[in-house]
Amino acid sequence: MPPFSESNQNERHPHYSRATLWLLATIAGVSVANIYFNQPLLDDFRASFPESAWLIGAVPASTQLGYALGMLxxxxxxxxxxxxxLILLQLAALGVSLVVAASAPTLAVLIAASLAIGIVSTIAQQAVPFSAELAPAAERGHAVGMVMSGLLLGILLARTVSGFVAQYFGWRAVFGASVIATVALAAIVIARLPKSRPTSTLSYGKLLGSIWHLAVESAALREAALTGGALFAAFSIFWSVLTLLLAGAPFHMGPQAAGLFGIVGAAGALAAPLAGKSADKRGPRAVISLCIGLVALSFVVFAFSATSLVGLVIGVIVLDVGVQAAQISNQSRIYALKPEARSRVNTVYMVAYFIGGSLGSAAASLAWHAMGWIGVCLAGLVATGLAAFSHWRGRERERAQARPSA
Structure with a gap:
């Protein structure tokens, strides 16, 4: 195998094709969807495990924590x-984890299976850089964009599919259906996906060590990670308990209704390219500041919409636009910090991002049981405030560095 170099990258890979990109996009979407399948199912979990109802928030929390661990x-x-x-091995592990979740006799087993599902669902983080490897330099942006679109669709549609299947077949069927999809995807990968070319000879320990050094050395990376993680915590706070709100008075709606809100969240996908263009023109900081304001506004809307579907729909649109646009802008910042180590920079960011999501899910469950819907909205505002503080501190640091020395 020839050594990896930029000249190699500029050549057209013999297996680079639109079909391969669509396969990678499907891999990313199907795998990442498993993180979000459980969010519309919390009321069903509560009915199946009434003796542990106060712990149901640990199911989405453990999945997101697992994803952060898998990223690391x-x-x-x-x-x-x-x-x-790596993709095939993770698909096999994912299939086993899903079988355990589908047959879980207790909530503790379901939580453990959810943690494993989160860890191995990081298959998407192999698919995206794989597309960049296969594509020639002139087409790399298009290739990555296609695969990212698959990942985003997986996130958006997971709740819808999960809610629909659970409504008619029960929550266990959601995991069972995902087992079938995982096995089918593995068969296609065996038949169609080419091998990749490793780009490093570092030992596993040194790879992990270099990630730690990046986090320690770059204050800008730490700030972006904290800001992104806090915003995703706010995002998870809402989505983790939406199904509980809709199950009660005055809505009395099942998991399908909660899942349909995922389609409403498609507004976030529409905002992503606009956010990228705005970040190029106005700078990512300005866009992130606006996004933090939108997320805060969404929780104010939610606070006044405990009995209003229209208010919830408006709040979801504002929340998803704010979080998705901030994500694109934040990533445009961190990718410029260390171009030669973008995968590891992304690992630092995404680990923090999903730790934030896990903490948000756990906080949502506690807030719901302590103060109800108002408590959930206050928790979302607190997480958004943390993002605002991190963003403000980073801006002040950059201003201080830009001042001429005495």
């Missing part, structure tokens, strides 16, 4: 080993 311990392996093999 599995995603860097793509620089060292064949991504096709």
């Amino acid at each position: 311990v599995l995603a860097p392996l793509g620089d060292r080993f064949d991504r096709r093999l």
Whole structure:
């Protein structure tokens, strides 16, 4: 195998094709959807495990925590080993984890299975850089964009599919259906996906060590990670308990209704390219500041919409636009920090991002049981305030660095 170099990258890969990109986009979407399947199912979990109802928030929290762990311990392996093999191994582990979740006899088993599902669902973090490897330099942006669109669709439609299946077949069927999809996807990967070319000879320990050094050395990366993680915590606070709100008076709606809100969240996907263009023209900081304001506004709307579907729909649109646009702008910042280590920079950011999501889900469950819907909205505002503080501190640091020295 020839050594990896920029000249190699500029050549057209023999297996680069639109079909391969669509396959990678499907891999990303199907795998990342498993993180969000459980969010419309919380009321069903509560009915199945009434003795542990106060712990149901741990199910989405453990899935997101698992994704953060998977980002840390599995995603860097793509620089060292064949991504096709890694994808197949993770698909196999995902299938086993889903079987355990579908047959879970207790909530504790479901929580443990959810943690494992989160860890191995980081397959998406192999698919995106794989597309960048396959594409020639002139088409790399298009290739990455296609795969990212698959990932985003997986996030948006997961709740809708989950809610629909659970409404008619029960929550266990959601995980069972995902087992079938995972097995089918693995068969296609074996038949169609080419092997990748490792880009590093570093040992596993040194790969992880370099991630730590990036986090320690870059204050800008730490700030972006904290801001992004806090916004995703706010996002998770809302989505983790929406199904509980809709199950009660005056709505009395099942998981399908909660899942349909995922379609409303498609506004976030429409905002993503606009956010990228605005970040290029006005700078990402200005866009992130606006997004933090939108997220805060969404929770104010939610606070006055405990009995209003129209208010909830408006709030979801504002929340998803704010979080998705901030995500694109934040990533445009961090990718410029260390171009030669973008995968590891992304690992630092995404680990913090999903730790924030996990903490948000846990906080939502506690807030719901302590203060109801108002408590959930206050928790969302607190998380948004943390994002605002982190963003403000970073801006002040940059201003101080820009001042001429005495």
